[in-house]
Amino acid sequence: MAKKAKTKTKTPANADKAKPKVHGDIKDMDIRINEFGEIVRDYKVDEINAFLNEKVKDKKLSGDE
Secondary structure: OOOOOOOOOOOOOOOOOOOOOOOHHHOOOOEEEOOOOOEEEOOOHHHHHHHHHHHOOOHHHHOOO
């Protein structure tokens, strides 16, 4: 049997350095998953919810569909 050629996945050379665009108020937020699968964050959930309540419009409350 013939072996299939392995295809390399293309990743940008600066993939480790690339960071997503984020709002200035939360640019220092750090959320990661540790070796036990737990979410580790440096912000309290109440602070995150307060930010979202201030910046994001809730579609359910506005009545728009």
